[in-house]
Amino acid sequence: MTQAALGTAERPLRVAVIGSGPSGFYAAEHLLNTDAVVAEVDMFDRLPTPFGLVRGGVAPDHQKIKSVTKMYDKIASHPRFRFFGNVEIGSDIAVEDLRAYFHAIVYAVGAKADRRMGVPREHLPGSHSATDFVGWYNAHPDFRHLRFDLTGETALVVGNGNVAMDVARILAAPPEYLEKTDIATHALDALRESRIREVIIMGRRGPAQAAFTTKELREFGEIDGVDIIVAPDEIALDPLTEAHIEAHADRTRDANISVMRVFSERTPAGGGRRVHLRFLASPVEVVGTDRVTAVVVEKNALQRASDGQLRPRGTGDTETIPVDLVFRAIGYQGTPLPGVPFDDWAGLIPNVAGRVVDPSREGAPVVGEYAVGWIKRGPQGVIGTNKPDSVETAHAVLEDVAEGLLDREVPSGEVLSRFVAERRDDAVAYDDWLTLDGLERSAGEAEGRPRVKFASITDMSNALRAARTGDA
Ligand code: NAP
Numbered sequence: 260m261t262q263a264a265l266g267t268a269e270r271p272l273r274v275a276v277i278g279s280g281p282s283g284f285y286a287a288e289h290l291l292n293t294d295a296v297v298a299e300v301d302m303f304d305r306l307p308t309p310f311g312l313v314r315g316g317v318a319p320d321h322q323k324i325k326s327v328t329k330m331y332d333k334i335a336s337h338p339r340f341r342f343f344g345n346v347e348i349g350s351d352i353a354v355e356d357l358r359a360y361f362h363a364i365v366y367a368v369g370a371k372a373d374r375r376m377g378v379p380r381e382h383l384p385g386s387h388s389a390t391d392f393v394g395w396y397n398a399h400p401d402f403r404h405l406r407f408d409l410t411g412e413t414a415l416v417v418g419n420g421n422v423a424m425d426v427a428r429i430l431a432a433p434p435e436y437l438e439k440t441d442i443a444t445h446a447l448d449a450l451r452e453s454r455i456r457e458v459i460i461m462g463r464r465g466p467a468q469a470a471f472t473t474k475e476l477r478e479f480g481e482i483d484g485v486d487i488i489v490a491p492d493e494i495a496l497d498p499l500t501e502a503h504i505e506a507h508a509d510r511t512r513d514a515n516i517s518v519m520r521v522f523s524e525r526t527p528a529g530g531g532r533r534v535h536l537r538f539l540a541s542p543v544e545v546v547g548t549d550r551v552t553a554v555v556v557e558k559n560a561l562q563r564a565s566d567g568q569l570r571p572r573g574t575g576d577t578e579t580i581p582v583d584l585v586f587r588a589i590g591y592q593g594t595p596l597p598g599v600p601f602d603d604w605a606g607l608i609p610n611v612a613g614r615v616v617d618p619s620r621e622g623a624p625v626v627g628e629y630a631v632g633w634i635k636r637g638p639q640g641v642i643g644t645n646k647p648d649s650v651e652t653a654h655a656v657l658e659d660v661a662e663g664l665l666d667r668e669v670p671s672g673e674v675l676s677r678f679v680a681e682r683r684d685d686a687v688a689y690d691d692w693l694t695l696d697g698l699e700r701s702a703g704e705a706e707g708r709p710r711v712k713f714a715s716i717t718d719m720s721n722a723l724r725a726a727r728t729g730d731a
Contacts, residue, residue: 265296265362265660265663265665265666266295266296266297266298266660267296267297268297271296271297271298271299271339272290272296272297272298272299272362272363272656272660272665273298273299273301273360273361273362273363273669273672273675274287274290274298274299274300274301274361274362274363274364274365274656275300275301275302275303275357275360275361275363275364275365276300276301276302276303276365276367277303277348277357277364277365277366277367277368277596278302278303278304278311278366278367278368278369278632278634279302279303279304279309279310279311279331279342279344279367280310280311280312280313280367280369280632280645281310281311281312281313281327281331281632281642281645281646282367282369282631282632282633282635282645282648282649283302283311283365283367283631283632283649284302284310284330284331284334284335285631285645285646285648285649285650286365286367286629286631286649286652286653287300287302287334287340288334288649289649289650289653289654290653290656290657291334291337291339291340292337293653293657295657295660295661296657296660297339298339299339299340299341299672300337300339300340300341301341301342301343301361301672301675302335302340302341302342302343303343303344303346303348303352304342304343304344304345304346305345305346305347305348305351306344306345306399306400306716307344307345307687307691307692307695307716307719307720307723308344308692308695308713308719309331309335309342309344309689309692310328310331311367311369312369313325313327313328313331313642314328314397314399315393315394315397315399316393316397317397317642318393318397318425318428318429319396319397319429319437319440319441319442319443320428320429320432320436320437320439320440320442321425322440322441322709324642327642332693335689340689341672341676341688341689342687342688342689342692343679343683343686343687343688344686344687344688344691344692345683345685345686345687345716346679346682346683346686348596349596349597349598351682351683352678352679352682353597353598354596354597354598354599355598356678358627359669359670360669360670360674360675360678361627361669361675362627362660362665362666362667362669363627363628363629363656363659363665364627364628364629365629365630365631365652365656366596366599366608366615366628366629366630366631366634366635367630367631367632367634367649368593368596368632368634369591369593369632369633369634370591370592370593370594370606370607370633370634370637370638371390371591371593371594372390372591372592372593372594372606373388373389373390373391373587373589373590373591373592374587374589374590374591374592375587376417376542376587376589378542378543378544378545379544379545380544380545380546380547380551381545381587383545383547383549383550383551384408384549384550384551385408385411385547385550385551385583385584385585386545386551386584386585386587387407387584387585387586387587388586388587389416389418389422389423389425389426389586389587389588390422390591391405392405392407392426392429392586393422393425393426395407395443395445395446396429396442396443396446396450397442397443397712398442398443398444398445398446398712398713398714399714400714400715400716403443403445403714403715406449407449407584408550408583408584409449409450409452409453409454409455409584410454410583411454411455411582411583411584412454412455412456412457412583413455413456413457413458413459413581413582413583413584414427414430414455414457414458414459414582414583414584414585414586415458415459415461415542415554415580415582415584415585415586416430416458416459416460416461416586416588417461417541417542417585417586417587417588417589418460418461418462418587418588418589418590419460419461419462419463419464419468419469419470419471419538420470420471420588420589420590421470421471421472421475422588422590422591423460423471423586423588424460424471424475424476424478424479425475426586426588427458427460427479427534428475428478428479428482428534429442429446429450430450430453430455430458430584430586431455431458431479431482431485431532431533431534432450432482432485432532433482433483433484433485433532434447434450434451435483435484436482436483436484437450437451438707438708439707439708440708440709441699441703441708441709441710441711441712443712443714444711444712444714445714455583455584456531456532456533457532457533457535458532458533458534458535459534459535459537459580459582460534460535460536460537461537461538461540461541461542461556462536462537462538462539462540463539463540463541463559463571464538464539464559464561464569464570464571465494465496465497465500465538465539465561465569466493466494466496466515466516466519466536466538467496467500467503467504467512467515467516468500468512468561468569469512469515469538471515472511472515472641473511473514473515473518476515476518476519477518479522479534480518480521480522480525483530484530484531484532485530485532485533485534486525486527486528486529486530486532486533486534487522487525487533487534487536488522488527488533488534488535488536489519489522489523489535489536490523491523493523493536493537493538494516494519494520494523494536494538496516497560497561499561499562499563499569500561500569503569519536522536539558539559539560539561539571540556540557540558540559540578541556541557541559541571541573542554542555542556542585543555543556543557543573543577545585546579551582551583551584551585552581552582552583553579553580553581553582554579554580554582554585555577555578555579556577556578556579556580557573557574557575557576557577558573558574558576558577558578559571559572559573559574560572560574590638591633591638592606592638593606593607593608593633593634593637593638594606596608599615599625599628600615600616600617600618600619600625602618605637606637606638607630607633607634607635607636607637608630608634608635609622610629610630610635611624612651612652612655613629613630613631613635613648613651613652613654613655614628614629614652614655614659615628615629615630626659626664626665627659627664627665629652629655629656630652631645631648631649631652632645632648632649635648635652636648685720687719687723691723694722694723694726695713695719695722695723696710698713698722698726699711699712699713
C-alpha cells in the first residue's frame with residue numbers, strides 16, 4: 260500500500276510551536292488555515308498562561324491592545340490546535356526529544372533578557388532593568404517576588420523606546436489611574452504607597468531620534484495629576500538633525516516633535532507628579548554606596564556615522580542628578596535555547612527568512628526548524644509586525660513540505676500527549692487557560708477592573724484543581 264503524502268488528512272504535518280506570544284499564534288494561524296497542507300499544531304509555553312508579551316509586557320492601562328487575544332482564542336479553537344502550558348522546552352523536554360515527535364519546530368520564544376548600560380555601579384540596589392519592573396507590574400510569575408523601593412521621590416528611566424514610556428507612566432500615574440487596570444495586585448498595593456513624584460525619561464539622542472511612538476507620548480498629557488515637562492532647549496534641533504529631517508520623511512518623528520513642542524508650551528497644572536523629558540544625555544556612572552543616590556550623566560552631541568545615521572558622542576560635559584531609582588529601558592535581548600543555534604552577538608536564532616541556519620556548519624539550514632518574532636528578527640516592532648513576519652516563516656515551512664524535505668515518520672499526537680504527561684503531569688490545556696481567564700475576569704469584575712491576575716503558578720494550579728473538583 261502506498262503511503263499518503265505528508266500534509267494530508269491521513270498524514271498531517273505535525274508542527275511544534277515553542278512560545279505562545281503573537282508571533283507563535285500568527286504562525287499557527289497560517290499553518291492551520293492554509294489550503295496547502297493539513298497541519299496539526301501543538302503550542303508549548305513554559306507558563307500555564309498563553310500570549311507572551313501581550314500578557315506579560317503590554318502595559319496594564321493598554322487594554323485595547325490586549326483585546327488582540329480574542330483573535331488568538333479563535334486560532335486556539337481550531338480542532339487541530341493544542342496548547343501545552345506549564346511545559347518548558349529546554350528543561351522539561353529537550354529540543355532533541357521534541358525533534359523526534361514533529362516534522363517542524365517553530366521557535367517563537369521572544370527575547371526575555373535585558374541589555375546593560377555598562378556603567379559603574381549599575382547593579383546597586385535601586386538600579387533595575389525595565390524588564391524586571393514590567394514583569395513585576397504585569398504579574399509575571401518569575402518577577403512577583405521582586406521588591407522596588409518606592410520611598411524616594413525621583414526615578415530615572417534610561418531609554419527612549421515605548422518600554423521606557425510604559426515604565427515612566429506606571430511610575431508616575433496616581434493610584435486612581437492604576438486601579439482601573441489589570442496591574443498585578445502586589446504592584447498596585449506597592450504603587451499606592453509610592454512616594455515617587457518626579458520621573459525623568461532620558462534619551463541618549465535627540466527628540467527627533469526617539470524610538471517611542473506618538474500615542475505613547477501623548478498619553479503623558481492625558482493623565483490627571485501628571486504634568487509632562489519639556490524644556491524648550493531640550494527639544495531644540497541641532498543642524499545635523501535639521502538636515503536629516505529635510506532629507507528623510509518620517510511621520511512618527513514629525514508628530515512626536517509637534518507633540519513635544521505643544522508640551523513645552525504648557526503651564527504645569529501642579530498636580531504633584533511630573534514626568535520630565537531629557538535628551539542627548541547618557542548615564543556614565545551610578546552613584547551610591549549601599550543604594551543608588553544619584554547618576555552622573557554626560558551630555559551628548561550627534562555625529563553622522565558611516566551608515567548615515569546620527570549617533571551620540573559624549574561631549575565630556577557631565578552633570579550629577581540626584582535620583583532614588585534607575586530603570587534601564589534600553590532594549591531586550593534573546594537568550595539561547597539549549598541545542599538550538601544562537602547568535603550571541605545579535606541575541607537571536609540565526610535564520611534566513613525564518614529558516615534556522617547553523618553557523619557552525621557554514622550556515623547550513625537546520626532542516627525542519629524555523630524562527631518567528633523577536634528571536635527571529637530581534638526585539639523590535641509592535642504586535643502587528645509579527646503577522647507578516649510569521650507568515651514569511653510559515654511559507655518557508657510550506658515550501659519545505661512541498662520540496663519533500665520534512666517527509667519522515669513521526670509519532671501521532673496521542674503519543675506526544677502521553678510523552679508530555681510523563682514529563683509534566685500538570686501541563687495546562689487551552690481549556691484550562693480559559694478557566695483561569697474566566698476566574699481572573701470575574702475577580703476583576705468584583706473590583707471594577709478588567710481582571711485580577713494570578714501571579715503565581717501554584718495559585719493557578721490550585722485554582723484549576725478547585726475548578727475541576729467543583730470547589731471553585
Ligand atoms: P526600542 O524601541 O528599541 O528602544 C530602545 C531605546 O533604548 C532607544 O531609545 C535606544 O536609543 C535606547 N538605548 C539603547 N542602548 C542604549 C544605551 N546604551 N544607553 C542609552 N539608551 C540606549 O526598545 P524597547 O523600548 O525595549 O521596545 C521594544 C519593542 O517593543 C519596540 O519595537 C517597541 O515599539 C515595542 N513596544 C511597543 C509598545 C506599544 O506599542 N505601546 C510598548 C512597549 C514596547 P537609540 O535609538 O539611540 O539606540
